[in-house]
Amino acid sequence: MTDPLTLDGEGPLHLQIRRAIAGPILSGAWPPGRRIPSEHELTARLRVSRMTVNRALAGLAGEGLIERRRRAGTVVAARAAERAVFEIWDIGAEIARGGGAHRAEILRRDEGPATAEEAARLRCGPGLPVLRLTLRHLADGAPAQLEERLVDPAMAPDIRDETFAGITPGRWLLERVPWTEAEHRIAAAGACALAARHLGLPRGAPCLVVERRTWRGGRAITHVRLTSPAGAQVLVGRFKPEG
Amino acid sequence: MTDPLTLDGEGPLHLQIRRAIAGPILSGAWPPGRRIPSEHELTARLRVSRMTVNRALAGLAGEGLIERRRRAGTVVAARAAERAVFEIWDIGAEIARGGGAHRAEILRRDEGPATAEEAARLRCGPGLPVLRLTLRHLADGAPAQLEERLVDPAMAPDIRDETFAGITPGRWLLERVPWTEAEHRIAAAGACALAARHLGLPRGAPCLVVERRTWRGGRAITHVRLTSPAGAQVLVGRFKPEG
DNA sequence: GAGTGGTCTAGACCACTTT
């Protein structure tokens, strides 16, 4: 069980270690339950002090990516990828967790210069090429969510070759395009014409609308608007102040 | 500028220090901008090593409660109380931030044994005495939110003497009753009869519904359901993965 | 008993920012 585990040399050591371990977890390369080298071993392999290793691992544990137990060691947490990204609402995983069957249909897919409205949504300059994706997600055959997404193809070049047959665009981006910042807006709204048509609702029917933008280094990656019928989706969070 | 700053002796030192500083910030005793003693001074006053102080302060900074700058020192963050409790949605502060005038009317206030439905909402045993509070919040005179709250009066004894004239029940509880755990549910829903009547909406009009439960040491403190017309309230969050 | 994480210390050097 020899892992590469190389540091990238950028920034403080404890953050380098953190990234080196968070990367394989978030990409799914290290599945839940997988054992992570002990602090002692990391200390030896990375040639750093144990305090520095501990700081990195304690941070990851605080984020919920890993679970630590004395003597038993440190393992990748169950549902680590989802937990780390409470915000990265993956409709497919959400439906699967509830025991349902998820299916998605691509309603629209094209590319072209951003209109003024699209530029505002993506927080980029107008005229920049953008990829437009509209999908309908179904849970057990019933419409569960409308996804309207814009992607800057320069930030995700391989996306042109992807058919999204077995993976949602959200998860695809999450796994392949590292992000440094994310913003969310959660609101209720009446169903717009598009949502009403594709979700089989009357216009103005209550819907939950989640918008998310992600950036890497100040440049926008994607903007998505997720519209779900009232009751179909609930966001739940549990918090403890410290620990 | 002599602060008491006493440790409670419970648990790890760095968490004791964290609590000792988070307390006055969350309660509002230390306003935004207020200077926090330097690491060097805390080291001397609390008789602990600088690493331990640093760990406590770094944690608070990560939570957004304080802001740290070299040479300039550490100060209470702007909107620290709100930021620490993204989840603690204070409608009064929210409206004030948007420049509006907030007013609240108490529609109902009584006390009695919990019905089965109320016991389920509060996650307590039926028959336990509960305080019921229903309020209507107005922004610039227009109905902005309906608040339906249950409180276990045993967890907040002084609440019987409070008129909530200049303070919302949410903020009152936040400032006086320490909590250890919170849960949130965010969903869209059509306006129920009560919400429709008090918010001036047609029944079934799209609304954002936030439910929150808080506990201290496994015992429920309060459950609240906040209903706002679509568009009146938006939850926004910004995230950075680390640091 | 041994391996693991949890915590704490004392000291060091550096980077940054204000004076």
Next chain:
DNA sequence: AAGTGGTCTAGACCACTCA
């Protein structure tokens, strides 16, 4: 120049839990 936080080290002791 001086004060502040940011980081890192080397070592120590303890608590827990598995074998």
